[in-house]
Amino acid sequence: MKISHQWLREMFAEGALDAALAAWSAEGRAAAYTRLLTGLGLEVEAVHAVGEGVRSIVVGEIRGKSPHPKADKLTVVELFDGTGVVQVVCGASNLPPLGGKVAFAPVGAVLPGGLAIAARELRGVPSQGMICSEAELEIGADDSGILVLPEDWRAGDRLVDRVPGIVDTILELGVTPNRPDALGHIGVARDVGTKLGIPLRPPHVHRPDAPNTPGLVTIAAPDRCGRYLGYVLEGMSVQPSPLWMRVRLHRVGLRAISNVVDVTNFVLMECGQPLHAFDRDRLAEGRVVVRRAERDEPMTTLDGTQKLLTTDDLVIADASAPQALAGVMGGAQSMVHAGTHDLLLEAAWFAPAGIRATARRHGYATDSSYRFERGVDHGVGLERAALRALGLLIELAGGRCTAWTDAAGDRPQQPAIPLRLPRVAALLGVEVPAETARAVLGGLEVQVREDSPETWTCVAPTHRPDLRREVDLIEELMRFHGLDKVPARLTVPAEARAAAHSDPITELGDRLAEGLRDAGLHEHVAMAFVAESKVEFFAVPTERRVRVENPMRAAGVMRTHMLPGLLDALAHNVARHTRPVRLFEVGRTYAWPERPVPKDGPTAAIDALLPRERAVAAALIYAGAKGGASAREITGAAVQALARVGLRARPVDPPAPVAHLHPGVQAALAVDGAVVGEAGEVHPDLVRAWDLPEGTRVYYAEIDIEAMPPRATAKARDLPRFPSTARDLSLEIPLTLSAARVVAALTAAAGQVHRSAIEASQRSDGKTTAGEVRLATDSFGEPAVEVLEDYRGAGVPAGHRALLLRLHYAAEQRSVTDDEAQALHNAIVAAACDALRASAPTVRPR
Amino acid sequence: MPARLATQLAAFQEALARVDSEAALYELQVAYLGKKGTVTQLRGEMGKLPPEERKGFGAEWNRVRNAIEAALEERRAYLKEQARRLDLARVEDLTLPPLRPPAGTLHPLSQTRRRLSESFQRLGFSLAVGPHVEHSKYNFDDLNVPKDHPARDMADTFFIRPHRHPGFDDHTDNDAAMRLRAGELVLRTHTSPVQVRTMLTQKPPIRIVALGTTFRCDDDATHSPMFHQIEGLYVDRGVTMADLKATLMDFTRDFYGRRLDVRFRPSFFPFVEPGAEFDIGCPFCGGDGCNLCKRTGYIEIGGCGMVHPAVFEACGIDPEVYTGWAFGFGVDRMTMSQHAVPHLRHMFEGDVRFLEQFP
């Protein structure tokens, strides 16, 4: 919202604002405004000093015109500047006839755009200055020709004297949606006046001397139109507005069109009240009906587009057809044009939600709908805006008001708001003195009845629809008393506070992230939504994908896995450099549950409607252009991250194949037999889909944070007092038999052999022999079976490999002899091979 | 015999001169003084001498042995010193690129989030979480942002298509799902729905922060459709705007590690009343004005204010008994200014050359 200082000045007694502002602060106008308005919650986003360059512009009178001898488009003008005649070469095609007045920049002038005017020659003819367009003077948008001034202006007069307020300070305000009143100069002036203690002097208005004619306006939808003021003006003459009006509109960012339209825009910017002027001759029966549209009723708005309306759209119709989309945009048929003589001027209040719905439905966002959506004044301000427009229209376009009416619908009630002064202190932590409160509320035009010294009853003015409750008034007191007067004081001292706690899932995610970082991976943050084409590789049925109705960048599905985001990042990296890419992300994936999940607690009813969000940690490793990464790095990273949260994870055969991983290069990550994640090589189809170089090997792991068992505090185990003895084993196994299963078979066999040994050695007294030799355990209590090597070279039959394993044997209270170890080893290997051969008959020791 | 002793000594001395390692020296020692060493053996032959010569020979033998031992010792010391000198003459260039294990990093956003979370936990705020896909009741309605209110324009919303579970038509939850109309499920536009969820499930005093991902249909050089917020909520008897000010000042000191100028400006957020914007004196230029603060001397941190009574009412908390305040800051901008990140897009591309800059 652009606010003009000159315009604000007019809202107070002559000179009052400048004096009060200077008294309030000596830091200069721009800085004072910034601090003052920002302190009131009207954020000043920018301040522009405008028009300084116009100071040297004078009125010039054309005394002579002759064609340039060498250039068709140039004219040599003899110009009287009030003291003498100078010769100026001008390229404009709209030079007025002799005696006409133009804006003249003499030699030495500097235009607002920074152009310094010097004496020069144009194609051989000397030129002493420049005749300016309004665009060059930055007082209008028209750059098609020079600015032609009224003929009755005197040559030599300064433009700044002829157009008061042309030198101005423009404030760009960020107005929050609760403050529709600040979308006009009066509203801003009211805040400024209240803060500075100077009384508002609203602009003068014209009260018509014409009969109230109720037949002019019919409100058929009173729930949607609270009030409609209509005025008939006859004998208008549609012309360009005078320069002061055009400059004023240009300063606040509007384009001058014609006196009638300019007046409605002027009042829009002054009072924040959208008005509409109909060409009354084009209205059937010369009257309007405020009604809901018929279903699919057609209408052409003044921007030339045809709309089919709905029964929820409010229209201003004449006796037969819609003539305006109420509060949003006028209609083409009855718009004001050059030949308009009679007007029907509308000033109305429409229900905000309805305007917003219509504007959205038809894709409009106009100055008018913007204000109606937020709520304009339906009281004295509405009438004042209409009468202000009436006065200006008569002044600028002639004519007279011959009829008017004030039709009533359902107007919002202004509630009586109790204001308890002690409550002010209870909420703000600072007392606002009663006299300050009185002055602030008075300045804002809030009606106050002091029922008791501590309890007041207030009624907000109709231009402040945001003041509904006591807190709203307290905020007003805070704004004007000054937020900087609120002290910094804790309610409860720090030492009396309850201890804070973290969130367990966040905590686990953070620790996993640290583990993955320590494994040499960089954390990535990817968008949570992806393109549909990128989730098709994943085993999530179409109907379980969570879809965005209005996606951006064509990313219409909430990610079901972390892999697409990591692959996007990989593709980004591969396209830019050849280095290794090691990334991880901790985030959420989204899917609708297969069946409704019962919830409990106060939010259960809502939660049952929401998709399932899974907290997931994912890692991706790509070795770079040189290659050389092993798939085991990804299981290593995952296992290391899980170790960080106290979990001993091991890769095992996947319970079911994972679709987005290579069928032969994948494993599940298990903790105590429960699967918490997956790891493997990214399926070659995905590598292709992401346009990565053919044959690129990418490794990926995903950990389901919510599936992780609770972290247990590490408990120390005593160290073995006697050394263990190792025996190596080379097993020839099929390629498809996993090391995890071999280790599991050996461990199971060890348990079995150990149990039968105990049975065999049971003595008559029922005690077992102490110090029995058994498979040793590692520091974590796990069976000590190491996998040393995966050999696939010569000497191994096709489809097979040799696994080199090392088993450790120990006894509890003594050393183990070689013979004992060997005997046990042989028994275990034999039992394990037997077990493995049930599913893989070719297993054999080498 | 004594002559043989002399010959042995001469031979030893000759051999000793050729010894250039401790191993060879040891061999030489064994050859002369070992159990079967030549000098040792001569001592054994002493019995063959006439008694009157034995004494003299014994003395001579001792002298030779002592001489050999001393010579060996001297040579050993010499060789040790030689070896030490050689060792010290080694040169290795440790200014060559260090061999590091691959170094990973946490994303700058994570680092900021963790620091924020730690700061607020020190100030007694517990962590709260909520879903990203949220119902508009919690994202808007209960936060005093009614449907068809312009305040909804403050956040351009991503809508989620409601889901109907196939084959569960008679299930009450499914009935509810069927009643869902388009526009009721959204990607949360702010972390504020966590406020609502917390107030619905906990009794005051409530002192929480929620940190997380948020979404708005906004995509340009300074806006990402996905971004991050931190939300704070404190509800108890007697909580005031003065407490909000004091707490945010404490936070600023804890987070930035020093006292910074703070500024509160009245503003509007539908779920607080009175509402304010919270700025801090620019920590990068000390308020003199720099690029990071756009020459204003202040950095905008976010919005805050007293919890609106309508929000309390929606959550079943009596606003006459309890008061509270809330704040919401943007984490991304805070992170970018902290680390001088030049472009927002860097944050979400996953370029390792960017990420590795934040060890």
Ligand SMILES: [Zn+2]
């Ligand atoms: Zn700065």
